[in-house]
Amino acid sequence: MRTMSVIVTVFLLIGSFVFASAPAHAAPKGVVILQYHHVGDDTPRVTSLTADELRAQLQHLEDNNFQVISMPDAVAAIKGKGELPDKAVVLTFDDGWRNVYEQGVPILREFNMPYTIFVNPALMEETPRLYMTWDQLREVAAEGATIANHSNSHDHMTWRRDGESESQWRQRMMNDIEGAQELLEKELGEQPRLFAYPYGEYNPALETILEDLGYIAFGQHSGPWGEHSPLTGVPRFPASGNYASVEGLRAKLTSLPLPVTEVANKNMILDPQETKPKLTATVDSTDDFYRSSMQCFIGGEVVKPEWDGKTFSVQASAAINIGRSRYNCTVPSISAGGRYYWYSQPWVRPNEQGRWPD
Ligand SMILES: [Zn+2]
Incomplete structure (x- = not known):
């Protein structure tokens, strides 16, 4: 019994040492x-x-x-x-x-x-x-x-x-x-x-x-x-x-900043015919989250992005509204319990005249 608790204590000590000294x-x-x-x-x-x-x-x-x-x-x-x-x-x-x-x-x-x-x-x-x-x-x-x-x-x-x-x-x-x-x-x-x-x-x-x-x-x-x-x-x-x-x-x-280093579409103002914009973004590291856990919120919809290495893409399944909208993507951090990485892509879909409401 005694031996067991010593082993557990040693294990916990090693565990806390590893966590305390793992800034990677x-x-x-x-x-x-x-x-x-x-x-x-x-x-x-x-x-x-x-x-x-x-x-x-x-x-x-x-x-x-x-x-x-x-x-x-x-x-x-x-x-x-x-x-x-x-x-x-x-x-x-x-x-x-x-x-x-x-x-x-x-x-x-x-x-x-x-x-x-x-x-x-x-x-x-x-x-x-x-x-x-x-x-x-x-x-x-x-x-x-x-x-x-x-x-x-x-x-x-x-x-x-x-x-x-x-x-x-x-x-x-x-x-x-x-x-x-x-x-x-x-x-x-x-x-x-x-x-x-x-x-x-x-x-x-x-x-x-x-x-x-x-x-x-x-x-x-x-x-x-x-x-x-x-x-x-x-x-x-x-x-x-x-x-x-x-x-x-x-x-x-x-929330924590998702380390996005590159975005394919640099213009939030879309062409009128671009009704389902695709967000393609690259992060500098995927070490602190599980790619499969990322969720993107598009209107009322939750969409799972597709990953290719450090690049993810996500797209609305239906036309987004005329005017301003956003894709918000979040994924839980592994190292910081209870905290989420967060990234938002704004879009503006104009009408045929190239205008939209305030
Ligand atoms: Zn203002």
Whole structure:
């Protein structure tokens, strides 16, 4: 009996030693960015969460040792110029609505958590009653908030106007982005070059413009931000509307970046006849998950991807809807119990006229 328990003890010791000293399969670190728009109960539900829901989310972050860091700190860490804490979370608000100042900021102050607001300076000046004022933005910036660029116009940026050439479109985009940054800096002083795409929509030409202008650019497709995420297409988890509950956020907050290094289709904006887009992506390692356990969520459907070495592909079985949609793929980590790798591919299916709803 005694011998048996000694053997078991030795076995457990060896076991814990092996686990403690086996970083080869350690899960990669990432940053979970949460994305909000309105805070309130009298704005469109799909882009809103109530003050109570925001408070519940922040309480959950605090109670579960998530490290809420500022966007500039997250950028530095992803670029290898700082230490990235485990369970790092960044909070972002798009559009700079007045209700964020009135109902969200007091709660954010209570929890003493940093956050970023992406604003549209031209729209702020056009309809001031809807948006935070420059004074309010200066006030929260002085308290540690980051104020960043969401374009001047909040247009569907990839849409070309009638008769507009490629180079005219390019010039209009540069003016839209740089014009907003100039207004921001005139009012607030020099600001980091961080850009959130209106509606989360972009194409390779727009990514090139932002990269050339020195911006890091954020989308609205889900997934944590990892070292392999393109800096012109950083994912964020929507955390409003149907996604506002703490229960729904749990798996997302602990998600790990799937190490995708190559994607076959680089343009989320599809041709009108491309109704069942195929996602083909390559990962740099499959060591920390079982390929057969990956599931992709397409509309209401769960699809198993096909694997060929380190490359997987997945496709909808029926035409996707006109407008924005996503394929979300997840697979459990072997080394980090209960945590999932997560990767999201956004798509936009246009109508025959090349347009789609907001
Ligand atoms: Zn927006």
